[in-house]
Amino acid sequence: MIIAVDGPAASGKGTIARALARHYHLPHLDTGLLYRAVAATVLREDLKPEREADAVASCGFDDLLLADEYLRTDEVGQVASVVSAHPLVRAALLQRQKRFALQPGGAILDGRDIGTVIAPNADAKLFVKATPTIRAQRRHAELKKHGVMVSLNKVLADIRARDERDTKRSEAPLLAAPDAAVLDTSFLSIESAVQKAIEFVEKQRAARATG
Numbered sequence: 141m142i143i144a145v146d147g148p149a150a151s152g153k154g155t156i157a158r159a160l161a162r163h164y165h166l167p168h169l170d171t172g173l174l175y176r177a178v179a180a181t182v183l184r185e186d187l188k189p190e191r192e193a194d195a196v197a198s199c200g201f202d203d204l205l206l207a208d209e210y211l212r213t214d215e216v217g218q219v220a221s222v223v224s225a226h227p228l229v230r231a232a233l234l235q236r237q238k239r240f241a242l243q244p245g246g247a248i249l250d251g252r253d254i255g256t257v258i259a260p261n262a263d264a265k266l267f268v269k270a271t272p273t274i275r276a277q278r279r280h281a282e283l284k285k286h287g288v289m290v291s292l293n294k295v296l297a298d299i300r301a302r303d304e305r306d307t308k309r310s311e312a313p314l315l316a317a318p319d320a321a322v323l324d325t326s327f328l329s330i331e332s333a334v335q336k337a338i339e340f341v342e343k344q345r346a347a348r349a350t351g
Contacts, residue, residue, distance in 0.1 A: 141246040143341060144254035147268035149302055150275035152325040152333055156268055157250035159334040169240045171251035174233050176211040177201045179219035195223040199232040214283060221302045227311040252306055255317035264344040266337055267316035270326040272299050
């Protein structure tokens with residue numbers, strides 16, 4: 141079984157995908173980490189993220205880099221949004237993601253284009269969203285917890301800028317697949333959001349089985 145979980149930054153898609161992975165005992169890939177690994181490489185090599193050639197040259201990273209906590213920083217997140225807009229970067233990482241999705245037994249992937257590009261034939265698709273203000277509050281609290289002092293207004297501005305880049309890019313823009321169940325987590329607890337996600341997945345699986 142393949143489950144595709146898409147959505148914008150800080151919507152809760154990662155938390156939900158990890159919970160689904162535990163529930164269904166499936167391997168999970170946060171595909172955003174791949175783009176963050178490219179971004180981290182660009183930053184460490186002092187390259188320019190807006191230059192496609194520089195970003196593509198940073199795609200050959202070792203899988204061990206995916207465990208580096210540096211990838212979780214807001215600095216890397218902002219650059220990841222820039223490098224992910226390059227068509228050649230997306231092409232370079234495409235097969236890596238498809239291989240993970242098509243492994244025996246299935247998998248759960250979360251990102252921006254899983255249900256539309258990486259696994260269009262997924263058994264279940266979710267599009268997780270929340271209001272920009274709620275997402276900014278969540279990200280702000282997370283950054284504060286890690287000792288990063290930044291204003292809520294700055295975090296909100298960054299979220300809006302990232303949304304703009306992700307939805308307007310020409311290559312695999314962020315959007316809900318036509319057959320994805322939309323889950324708004326704005327006013328849901330983590331437990332409620334996960335339960336709702338499981339219900340959506342079960343409903344989609346049942347529909348496929350009878351269809």
